[in-house]
Amino acid sequence: MIRALFMAAALAMATVAAKAEVEIQEVTSPGGIKAWLVQENSIPFTALEIRFKGGASLDADGKRGATNLMTALLEEGAGDMDARQFAAARDGLAASYGFDVSDDAMSVSAQFLTENRDQAIELLRTALIEPRFDDSALDRVQSQVLSIIQSDEKDPEAIVGDAFARLAFGDHPYGSSINGTLATVASLTRDDMIEAKNRVMAKDRLYVGVVGDISAEELGTLLDTLLGDLPETGANMPPRADYLLTGGVTVVPFDTPQSVARFGHQGITRDDDDFFAAFVMNVILGGGGFEARLMTEVREKRGLTYGVYSYLAPRDHAELVLGQVASANDRIAEAIEVIQAEWFKVATEGVTQDELDRAKTYLTGAYPLRFDGNGPIANIMVGMQMQDLPVDYIATRNAKVEAVTLEDVKRVAARVLQPENLHFVVVGQPAGLETTN
Amino acid sequence: MRRLLAVFGLTLMALPAWAQDFVSTFSLDNGMDVVVIEDHRAPAVVHMVWYRAGAADEPPGASGIAHFLEHLLFKATDDMESGQLSKVVAENGGTDNAFTSWDYTAYFQRIAADRLDLMMTMEADRMRDIQLTESDILTERDVILEERNQRTENNPAGLFGEERRAAQYLNHPYSIPIIGWKHEMQQLSMDDAMDFYRTYYAPNNAILIVAGDVTPEEVRVLAEKHYGVLEPTVDLPERARPQEPPQRAERRIKFEDPRVAQPYVIRTYLAPERDSGAQEQAAALVMLAELLGGEGATSFLGRKLQFESQTAIYTAAFYSDVSLDDTTFGLAIVPNEGISLQEAEDALDQAVADFITEGVDTEALNRLKMQMRAEQIYERDNVGSVARRYGAGLTSGLTVEDIQAWPDILQAVTEEDIIAAAEMVFDEDKAVTGWLMKPQQDAEVLQ
Known part of the structure; x- marks a missing residue:
């Protein structure tokens, strides 16, 4: 060579x-x-x-x-x-x-x-x-x-x-x-x-x-x-995916003791200037940790579920904010009410400075821990390339998290979270819930 | 293709066994064992405390208390508010969680190495000083009931597994589910939790494992400061659980549920586990499980039932080698379209008999041993998995020496050992055979 x-x-x-x-x-x-x-x-x-x-x-x-x-x-x-x-x-x-x-x-x-x-x-x-x-x-x-x-x-x-x-x-x-x-x-x-x-x-x-x-x-x-012997070109990428849902509830009847609900609405692209602010906002709203609003309200305070979370899903041809929760058939309606209320609260009021500070220290501290083995690092590098991020992204990523202000979160929460468009699909025999419209 | 295999075959034997020189162990004066696993590539650590207490140590009638207590350890202590430990871990960029099995309960944090002192401060605090409220009990009990809903009640395979396990163990508490029986979970109380806690959560019943960017010397200083001062439980009970009587008859279960889409057969046999100083038979059973029913494309069951005939879409053999008391060896077959469960079970029996008759494929055994040697290289990339291996072993009756001797014991297993292990374990009178099915009426309607 x-x-x-x-x-x-x-x-x-x-x-x-x-x-x-x-x-x-x-x-x-x-x-x-x-x-x-x-x-x-x-x-x-x-x-x-x-x-x-x-x-x-x-x-x-x-x-x-x-x-x-x-x-x-x-x-x-x-x-x-x-x-x-x-x-x-x-x-x-x-x-x-x-x-x-x-x-x-x-x-x-x-x-x-x-x-x-x-x-x-x-x-x-x-x-x-x-x-x-x-x-x-x-x-x-x-x-x-x-x-x-x-x-x-x-x-x-x-x-x-x-x-x-x-x-x-x-x-x-x-x-x-x-x-x-x-x-x-x-x-x-x-x-x-x-x-x-x-x-x-x-x-x-x-x-x-x-x-x-x-x-x-x-x-x-x-x-x-x-x-080297792979073909030079493949099929054209698919078109953008139009989002067809509006706010409401869809019940899919299924005979099982615990209802499972998936919820969401349209989201934000990965290259949006507000992406980092939205990402931080979601960690506070529904990130996987026990500190998140949804986890605190639905699980820690009320015992309505074993797990509830939300996440940003910026895909190549559509963007969503998604979440999931599972509760007994006679408790899922209450869980959904609490989620709707928290969604509305963050959308209209934003978050507290304390929540923002804690989310930032978590995110910036956790980031280096992701580089914990050859396979995980190879994965991160491929993901960066697919998102068109530069090699120096790793060095600048935490600074981008740190730069998010309380005002940014408030603005992006009002923009990204759409309580009125939040749609819940519920599989089970949920008491007190019916398909809307 | 034979040629290709032979060429590959030549290089197999060159790989040296790697010494486990990155693992150090010592004990504190109060009886707490410590394992340090070094990996200095990144400035992070996994900090774990394992207790020799799990679902099989629960008092009768309080099934699920070990797991419930695991949840309650995230509530308040004399020095911390409810939820504070996880909050502090998150504020320091770490993650934390815990898990419960029949033989152990373990708590861990993954965090920057320079926060180890803080982690030990908090973990040591909750080993002796939790302070629960009635409200904690009621709310968190709802959470574990929803956890049971999610894992078991909503999942026919989960319910089926509970039935099979209960049939396997007539007398030993391995018969209960880790999450607990629902009717007993609903009654779990503050007293149940605190009795279990005061007995088992003590330094002389715990193992500290730190893996990552630390030295044994650093860990010793911190461990003595935080854990070394804790009072041991003086009357720690011996872990002498009721043992199984001889099984005198085959046990069979048919479990029907309308939510079953894909019927299958699972059979488990009561089997010996790895015993301290005597791991040879268990090593042969590990090899047997891999050769008989590891991956479909390489295993004997896969060849007979998925390739040479299309009886099954999936087959497996599995063996849980790490266990304090008698464990199980299992076989599973998921039949192809148009094959009944009886036909599938018969074909499985025939394939197992053929395996014993035909003997072990020498090349397959050599490949397996090569993979196991290579695993010692690959696992250095993931010290967290090494930490879990030590934790599970040390809480299941093994010593550090046993765990370190294990790779060589696996390499020493012979073809004769494997066949002898097969003849020992495949005894109908030690078996529980389960069929997971759609309700018969449904099945007929579908036809």
Whole structure:
């Protein structure tokens, strides 16, 4: 490998609250594939995280579930190996490969030892470049996915997620489960798998993060070996998803003792100037900690639930503020009333200086703790690239949190929180609740 | 493809076992054990206190009290207001939580390393000095009932699991659910909580584990300052739980629920656990579970039932090796469309018999041992998981020496050991076989 071909810019940076140093190198392989690398030689293994933007939302018309099934099939036979031979080769190397897909991205997560890195990468290459999609594997994994779809139809948490998505986004891919339906999955063929792979796994939507016992030069070679033979381009990204819900309640009757409610309305984009203020505001309203308003009011003071939370969901083609709670059928109505009241209070009054200060110290202190292992750091770096954040984001992120003022939170709460548009989808036999309109 | 496998095979044996030189242990004068796991790559620590007390240590009739008490430990002490500990942890950028099992209850915080002193101040405070109100009891009892709703009442697989466990253990308190039986949870009182607390929450019944950017010397100084001054429980009861009588008949359960979408069969056998100084048989059972029913694409059950025949969409074997008293070894099969539970169970039985007849696949065993050696490298990247391994082991009757000897004991397991373990554990008279089903009427309507 010719060193001059590398454009490796090593930027040292220190996080603010703790002394954590993450030295990210931007690597471009001889073949032009970009990656972010943190070289960490103390443990002889490497974590590799690959993402393809677009994910399951790139399912072709009428082929809902194709990307999900294709992703599951990548490790079910590749090159001249069938599924069992592939698994045996992987285990013999003590490597691990994970393949996963969500609404907006397909991911490949790998860990491999330094001592057999080349073989581990060669094996992974066969899965990414030469998957077989044998009929026998297709049949087998199809049956597994169909079983999951059937189980989801009887699982209150899955029902509530699917119902909210359908009401919010209708026919857009965001409006249905990435698993597909019994009908669409049963109809998928080997050709559909090849088509789905070509739509999703292409170089024009590729992001890579690597952490571990590997140099920039070695990584350059690895990237070309592993990913060089991927197609240059894939399918066009889906259109923006129109949000179809207004405020109210939708009850989905299901005979079970505890009702599960999902609630939300439209949110805020990741690149909005107010995003950080909104993010801090949500931590105070419904972040996962016991300190959050929703947790304090619904669980700590009233014992109405084991858990309640809200979160910002800035997706690629739509933005939501979402939350979830579960309470016994005769108590869910009260839980919803309390949530509505807290939503209204924060929207109209903002939060207190004390709450803001505590949220900031929590967020700034917790941030360095996220960098706690090769895999997690690789994940963070891929996420940053997909959100188009610069390498120095890690160094500036806490300052952005610190810069949020009480006035910012008040303004953004009034803008982002819409008590009148908050819609609750409730699965169960909730007492005293009926579908509105 | 054979060639490829053989080439990969050559490099397998080179990997050295890594010494566990990043783990140190010592004890305080009052009997508290301390484990320090070093990882200096990032300035963070996990601080954990484990108690040798869990659901299987509860008095009869108060099922769920160990877990309820775990919730109540986040309320007030003589020095802290209710909720203050979590609040202070969050204000310092940390996260905290706790968990309860049959053999242990544990509390932990993840936080910047320079806050360890503060964490120990608070954790030591709540070991001896919680101060509960009746209102805490009533409100938090509602919370755990909702937790039970979420985990169990809303989930037929959860209810099914409770039935199977209760059938497995006729006499040993492993028969109760950790969350508690609902009718007993509804009656849990302040006295139940405080009796359990005063007995078991003491330095001589606790293990401190600190993992991350610390040295054993630093931990010793802080631990002596905060935990070393606490009074031990002098009359700490021996953990001698009622043991199982010999099982003389197979036990079978059919559990029907309209919320079941995918029927399946699970069978568990009463099995020996890892005992201090005698972990060899348990090691063979660990290998047996992996080879027989680890991942579908590599296991024997997967090959027979998911690949060579399409009887099942999922198969598994599982074994809980860390346990104070007798544990279970389990088998599961989720039948493919059109296969009845009886057919699935029969095919499972046949596959297990075939495994014993055919013997262990040497290459598969070598691959498994390679993976287990590699795990010693991978786990250095996650000292939190090392901390949990030590905590669970030390609260389940094992010593530090046992835990450190375990990787070598796994490597020493032979093919004969595995078959002998299979012949020992697969005894119909130790089995509980459960069928999870839709109500028969529904099933007929669907057909």
